[in-house]
Amino acid sequence: MERVKILFVCLGNICRSPLAEAVFKHKVKGTALEKLVEADSCGTSNYHIGDPPDSRTIANALKNGVSIKHLGRQLCVDDFDQFDYILAMDHSNHRNILRLSTIDHHSEKVMLMRDFDPIGKGMEVPDPYYGGEQGFQEVFDILDRTMDKFVKHLEERYLSQH
Numbered sequence: 001m002e003r004v005k006i007l008f009v010c011l012g013n014i015c016r017s018p019l020a021e022a023v024f025k026h027k028v029k030g031t032a033l034e035k036l037v038e039a040d041s042c043g044t045s046n047y048h049i050g051d052p053p054d055s056r057t058i059a060n061a062l063k064n065g066v067s068i069k070h071l072g073r074q075l076c077v078d079d080f081d082q083f084d085y086i087l088a089m090d091h092s093n094h095r096n097i098l099r100l101s102t103i104d105h106h107s108e109k110v111m112l113m114r115d116f117d118p119i120g121k122g123m124e125v126p127d128p129y130y131g132g133e134q135g136f137q138e139v140f141d142i143l144d145r146t147m148d149k150f151v152k153h154l155e156e157r158y159l160s161q162h
Contacts, residue, residue: 004158006039007079008113009097010089013043013072016125016139017089018053020113022061022068023143027151036158041070042079044096048072054129060136064144080106087113087150090124116153117146 008020021041028034051072052058061068079086080101086109088094097110114123125142128135 003038004036004085004154005083006037006085006087007075007083008039008041008087008089009044009075009093010041010125011043011045011093011127012047012129013041013070013074014048014051014054015057015127015129015136016143017041017043018068018070018072019057019061019066019139020087020089020125020143020147021070022066023140023147024150026066027147032159033151033155037154040083042073042075044075044093044100046074049074056128056133056136060133060140064140075100077102080109084109086110089113090127113150114142114146116150117142118149119145 006024008017010017018041021039024039028037049072053068053070058068075097077100086097088097088110094110094112098107101107112122113125114120117123120142125139126135128139
C-alpha cells in the first residue's frame with residue numbers, strides 16, 4: 001500500500017501547523033500506523049520560509065513531551081498531488097488553500113483540522129502568535145485531542161483493510 005500523506009497548513013508555518021505535524025508524529029510513533037503515514041506542514045504565506053518554528057511553540061511542545069523538527073515552507077500547487085489530506089488550521093487558510101487548487105477533486109482533500117475535534121467540530125485552531133503562553137497551551141490541547149480522533153480515523157480507514 002502507498003503511504004498516506006498528511007499536510008497541516010496554517011498562515012506562517014511557525015506556530016500551529018508545525019505543532020500539528022509534531023503532535024501527529026508523536027501520536028503515531030511506534031504504532032502500526034507509523035509505517036503507513038507521512039506528515040509535513042506548511043503555510044499559505046511566504047513569511048517564514050526556511051525558518052524554524054516560533055520559540056514559544058517549540059517550548060510549549062517540549063513542555064508537553066513533543067519535539068519539533070521543521071523548517072517553514074509555503075504551500076504550492078504540487079502539494080495537491082503529493083498529499084492525501086490537507087488540513088487547514090482556520091477558515092481563512094482553508095479558503096486560501098482552495099483558491100490555489102486548479103483541479104476540482106483536489107478540494108476533497110482539503111478539510112479543517114478541527115473537523116476531527118470531538119468538542120469543536122468545524123471550529124478554528126486559534127492563532128497564538130500575538131498572545132502569551134496560555135494561548136500556546138490552548139492550541140496544544142486542541143491539537144492533542146483533535147489528533148486522537150484523526151489518528152483513529154486513519155486507523156479505521158487504512159489499518160482495518162489489512
